[in-house]
Amino acid sequence: MPISNAAFVRSTVMLLIGGMIALLGIVGTSLWLVHKVEGYFTGYIEVREVRSAASDLLSTLKDLETGQRGFVITGDEAFRAPYDAALAAVAEKQQLLSEKAARFPNYAARMPEIERLVKDKLQELAETVEAVEEGRQAEAVAQVKTDRGRVIMDQLRTQLGDIMGNADNRLQEGVTDTVWSAGALQWTTVIGAIAIIGVLGGAAMVVAQYTRDILAARREVETLNATLEKRVDERTEELIRANQEVQRFAYIVTHDLRAPLVNIMGFTSELQASLAAIQAYVLADGKAPSPDDILEARRAASEDLPEAIGFIRSSTKKMDGLINAILKISRDGRRELKIERVDIKALVEAGAAAVGHQVAESDGVITIGDTLPTVISDRLSLEQVFGNLFDNAIKYQAPDRPLRVSVTARNSGRAGFVIEFTDNGRGIAPEDHERVFELFRRSGTQDKPGEGIGLAHVRSLMRNLGGDIVVRSEFGQGTTFVLRLPPDLSKVVRSMQA
Known part of the structure; x- marks a missing residue:
């Protein structure tokens, strides 16, 4: 059905506005999702650092306790090396955990209690080690057998384990959120692309419909009977189908006929290059051509030129076949039906x-x-x-x-x-x-x-x-x-x- 100038302009403007809205929506949503993914990634790194610091501190305290118990029980100075090494690292590990946990209020709130427990544990360990060094090994062993050290260590395990468990949950949530954001970004791109393609398709249909024979369409509308609506729908469907056929045919002609032309152009360049070698031999201006010029000219005459001409001939033959096929369908469309x-x-x-x-x-x-x-x-x-x-x-x-x-x-x-x-x-x-x-x-x-x-x-x-x-x-x-x-x-x- 023909459309008026006003309707054409209105439809075109609406389609352009729709396309702009779709494009802005894609860009805005993509930027928002990218920002969220960056935030998830940053949070992931920070939580991972807190967990790693807590795990390192707990591992160092275990090493410290292991060295202390070996030294107290055996009195062997060999156990002092891991004990002293772990003791030297505790302060550094504790400081690192404090710095990383400061970014999270719920972790930072646990730090005073953890620092107190670490202090008590270090004091308990130092007392037993000092007793052994002073020859009071039985007293040190008796002190180890009390539950003081174990209770402190259990409390530390609980505090640091809670931090690590909470961090694991946060890491899992961060991974889930990142995956969701990536999926949302993908779907946003796909839906936006479909919307833009729909807008472009609608614009093409509007233009194609507007370029139809308006006068013939108006005369047809005037002569329609009681089946007006059905006939208009059928004619609209035929117009859309014809427009799609024209678009497909134009693509085929431009794409499939261009390929042989590209081959012809490419091998024409080969001919030109080969001709240069022959010219250097033939047009030597009275000078004796060099052996390289003679060899290059012979190669061009015996190999390059025949090969290029053969490819040009085959491309031309292919193009001729394509054109004949197109002409065949074109003749069928123009043939008067009997x-x-x-x-x-x-x-x-x-x-x-x-x-x-x-x-x-x-x-x-x-x-x-x-x-x-x-x-x-x-x-x-x-x-x-x-x-x-x-x-x-x-x-x-x-x-x-x-x-x-x-x-x-x-x-x-x-x-x-x-x-x-x-x-x-x-x-x-x-x-x-x-x-x-x-x-x-x-x-x-x-x-x-x-x-x-x-x-x-x-x-x-x-x-x-x-x-x-x-x-x-x-x-x-x-x-x-x-x-x-x-x-x-x-x-x-x-x-x-x-």
Whole structure:
């Protein structure tokens, strides 16, 4: 349905505003999430430092106690070395824990009690060691046997263990928050990209719709009957589909035709480089060319030039094939349709008979339903459609089972007839269901000759007949092509000309 200038401007502005909002949303949310991740990471490092300091202090106190007990029990000076080393490190470890814990109020609140317990523990250890040094080993052993040292150490383990346990919980929460933020950032990017693509797609549709023949659309609206709303919806769907086809076709032409040109340009440079070597030999201005010039000229004439010319020739041949395929589909679109009564069942039977010997080679069977209709359409186009489908079924049959092909139909009322062409061949992967209808696109293992124009040609023919074709397939199980065909093409043509 045509749109007015005001509506066009309004839609364009709204789409631009929507795109800007989506972009700002992506940027703002991404910055916020990145800031949160940085905060989580910083907190993770700080908590990890507190835990490490608490663990180091507890380990040092254990080493100190171990050395003290060995010295008290045995009186051996060998135990004084680890005791003295641990004793020298306690103050440093305690100071480090105090500095790291100061960043967290709940940890800092525990430090006075920890410092008191450490002081008591050091005093208890010093008393026993001093007693042994003064020869009062029995007194030192008796003092060790009391629970004073153990109780202090248990209290220290509890205090430092609580810090480490709390730190472990914080670390786990930090990891969880970081993972969540990373996931949220990913989804924000994906959703924002989808929104921007939707805005761009909407803008393209608005522009394409606005460039239609406004006068013809207005005349059509004036002559619509009671089915106005349905016909407008159908026409809008056709416009969108045509615009998508134009966009895909433009991409194919620019992409696939450009590749041979790039090859030609590249090997033209090779020709130019080789020509320079030959010129150095031929245009030597009366001077005798050097052996290197002669060798380079011979190499250019015998290797480089033939290779470059061969690649240019093959690229030109490829481009010629692509252009011929495009012209073939273009000619089909311009060909004047010969509208006549067509018996679909008889037409399919004729197509099956043409490939019957190929199907029989694999013990295959073609089943044709009794409900295939008679329609008013273009016979040549339908022959080409079913011929291509039979060829594809044979070409891509599964090697491990006989080929089975069935053609059935049903009447869908106003939507026309639905014809299903089913085979038990290789099947098509889900991501390729739409791709197989694109020009020069193929799916699956490329072990069969072809240029990727067959199904694109079939879809072009079906849409010229006012219908369409889609595919249902499961990879490795088989494929069903679903054809929608209007019962009377002449009515479709009159409707389009109205």
